[in-house]
Structure formats: C-alpha cells, structure tokens
Amino acid sequence: xxxxxxxAGRGQRLMPTTAxxxxxxxxxxxxxxxxxxxxxxxxxxxxxxxxxxxYQIDKVKAEYPHFTFRxxxxxxxxxxxxxxxxxxxxxxxxxxxxxxDILYTPKVIERLLGSxxxxxxxxxxxxxxxxxxxxxxxxxxxxxxxxxxxxxxKIHRELDPNETEGEYxxxxxxxxxxxxxxxxxxxRCSELYAGSPFRESPVFEKAYLIHLLxxxxxxxxxxxxIDIAGEYMEIDTQQDFELACKHWQSEA
Numbered sequence: 001x002x003x004x005x006x007x008a009g010r011g012q013r014l015m016p017t018t019a020x021x022x023x024x025x026x027x028x029x030x031x032x033x034x035x036x037x038x039x040x041x042x043x044x045x046x047x048x049x050x051x052x053x054x055y056q057i058d059k060v061k062a063e064y065p066h067f068t069f070r071x072x073x074x075x076x077x078x079x080x081x082x083x084x085x086x087x088x089x090x091x092x093x094x095x096x097x098x099x100x101d102i103l104y105t106p107k108v109i110e111r112l113l114g115s116x117x118x119x120x121x122x123x124x125x126x127x128x129x130x131x132x133x134x135x136x137x138x139x140x141x142x143x144x145x146x147x148x149x150x151x152x153x154k155i156h157r158e159l160d161p162n163e164t165e166g167e168y169x170x171x172x173x174x175x176x177x178x179x180x181x182x183x184x185x186x187x188r189c190s191e192l193y194a195g196s197p198f199r200e201s202p203v204f205e206k207a208y209l210i211h212l213l214x215x216x217x218x219x220x221x222x223x224x225x226i227d228i229a230g231e232y233m234e235i236d237t238q239q240d241f242e243l244a245c246k247h248w249q250s251e252a
Contacts, residue, residue, distance in 0.1 A: 001048075001113070001173075002090060003041050007034070007100030008054030008075035008083045011236075022056045024100040026241055029249045033235060034064070036103050043106035044113055046096065050087050074205075081207045085186055091179040097209075099170030103248055104232035108171055117224040118178035121145065121152060121213075126230035127167035136239040143168040143210050145225060152223040155210045157200075165225060168210065169232050185216050 011023030024034040031039075041049060050068040053060050054075025061069060070086040072078070084097060096112060108122055123145050124130070131139040139161060146154040147165040155168055174182055189212065193204035199214065201207040217223060233244050 001046055002050060002093070002095045003046050003048065004050045004052065004084065004087045004090065004095050004097045005034070005037060005100050006052050006080055006083050006097065007060070008052055008057075008072040008086075009080075010055040010075075011101060022053070022060055022100075023235075025059070026235065028103060028235070028241070028244045033103060034060075034100060037098060037100065038064075040104055040106045040109050041096070044109040046109065050090050051100075052083050052086050054083070078205045079201070079208055081186070081209045081212050082205055084209060085183075088183055088186075091174070091183060092176065094173075094175040094179050096171065096173050101236060102170050102232055102234050103244060104169065104171060104228070107231050108169070108228045111226050111228060112171065112173040115173060115224065115226055117173075117222075118175040119181070119221070119223040120173045120226045121155070121223055122169045122171040122228050122232075123147075123166035123225040124169050124230060124232060125166040125227050127164075128161065129230070130167075130233065133243055134237075134240060136237040137234070141236075143170075143208075147225050150224065152217060152225055154217070155214050157210075166227060169228065169234070171232075173226075181216065181221050182212070185212060185219070185221070189215060 007024050025032050050070060051060055052070045052072055054072040057071055072083045072086050112120055112122060127142060143157060144159040144164040145152055145166055145168050146159055146163050195203060198204040198207050199211040201211055233248055235241050235244050
C-alpha cells in the first residue's frame with residue numbers, strides 16, 4: 001500500500017523553528033518529524049511514499065530522493081484537503097494518508113492496516129490527556145470524533161468533549177473503494193462550491209480534510225474509528241515542539 005504525506009504548508013505557529021526549513025524537518029529526539037513518520041510506515045512494510053510539498057519543497061526533495069513528489073504550487077491559497085488531492089492520480093489502489101506535523105508509533109499504522117474497512121480514521125481516545133499542557137493549542141482546536149454503533153457519526157472541532165470518542169490524529173486508511181468515494185465526493189463538491197463557502201470554511205479551496213469527511217458521512221458514506229490510544233503527539237505550536245522534545249521518547 002502507498003502512503004501519502006501532506007506537508008505543503010509553512011507552519012507559521014511553529015516559528016522560529018520553521019523559519020528556514022519545512023515544518024516536518026523539526027527534530028525531536030534526534031530525528032526529524034518526517035523521519036519518525038517514515039519509520040512508522042517502513043516498519044509496516046510501506047516504502048512507496050508520496051510527499052505533497054509546497055513551502056521549501058526542494059529541501060525535502062534533496063533529502064528524500066526516494067519519495068514520489070507532488071507539488072502544491074498554490075499552498076499559500078489552499079489547505080489540507082486541496083493539498084491531498086494533488087496526489088489524486090496515485091489513489092486508485094487505496095492508500096494511507098498522513099499529516100506531516102505529527103509523531104506516531106508503528107502501532108498506529110499496524111492498526112490501520114489490520115482494518116478491513118474501506119475508510120478507517122485513526123482516533124486517539126486518550127486525547128484529553130494530551131491537552132492538559134497545550135495552552136497554545138486548546139482542546140477546542142481538536143478534530144474531535146463522535147461514534148455511534150461502531151461508526152463515525154460526526155467529525156468536528158466544535159463537538160462537546162463529553163460526546164467525543166477521541167481526536168482524529170490526521171492519519172487514515174482508504175481502501176480502493178473508499179478512495180473512489182473520496183475522489184468522487186471531492187469532485188462533486190468542487191463543482192458545487194468552488195470559490196464559495198463550504199461548511200465552516202470561507203471558501204472551498206480553504207477547506208480542511210475533515211470538512212469533506214463530514215460531508216461524506218452526511219451523504220451515507222461509512223467510516224470506522226481505529227483507536228490508537230495515545231500513540232501519537234501533534235506538533236502545531238512551539239509549545240507542542242518543546243513538549244514533544246521532552247516527552248516523546250518515553251511515549252514512543
């Protein structure tokens with residue numbers, strides 16, 4: 001199975017760490033964030049990796065020549081959803097997609113690969129523990145998930161924490177059929193909402209992946225939660241980076 005890593009943005013909230021390098025180049029416990037991601041994938045037999053870059057993509061190309069690359073030339077004007085779809089031509093056989101500003105262990109990929117569901121989202125049920133020290137990134141920013149009868153019913157930042165099963169960590173598995181449904185949903189929404197507001201986004205081009213996922217759920221497309229129970233950390237702010245440098249090794 002192929003992996004697609006979404007890493008086009010600059011990561012302004014991680015300044016000054018990202019002043020001269022891509023966000024995923026920040027080093028935690030002696031390794032770049034991107035190296036931790038690659039290690040988790042390769043530990044599970046995934047070596048076919050596509051990196052979607054934008055900001056300073058040439059530095060990633062120089063350091064990881066074995067990757068396949070897709071260049072989001074509009075990274076300043078779009079967001080995660082549109083960035084992911086720059087690799088639409090690589091999705092036919094199914095794939096794992098991953099944000100590039102997170103740390104996770106090989107167990108996360110192992111659990112996703114162990115699922116037979118067409119769309120499985122990695123969910124951290126220990127998510128509130130993570131936010132106890134994250135004053136710069138409050139729990140209201142979390143991509144929270146509500147589950148009913150074993151299926152995801154809602155994925156939204158404004159969910160009541162008491163109704164939340166966990167936080168979507170930014171890693172998902174799409175089988176071939178799940179991938180087809182993702183691409184079809186994107187194309188349909190592109191035709192309907194291009195240049196216009198889409199869900200919580202001021203324009204469709206600025207939408208997050210979770211916005212399309214929720215649209216799909218409301219159109220009857222099933223998604224399953226895969227609980228990874230604390231096997232990850234997000235690095236969105238300088239505070240997150242410092243916490244990861246302090247805690248990640250013991251967590252991993």
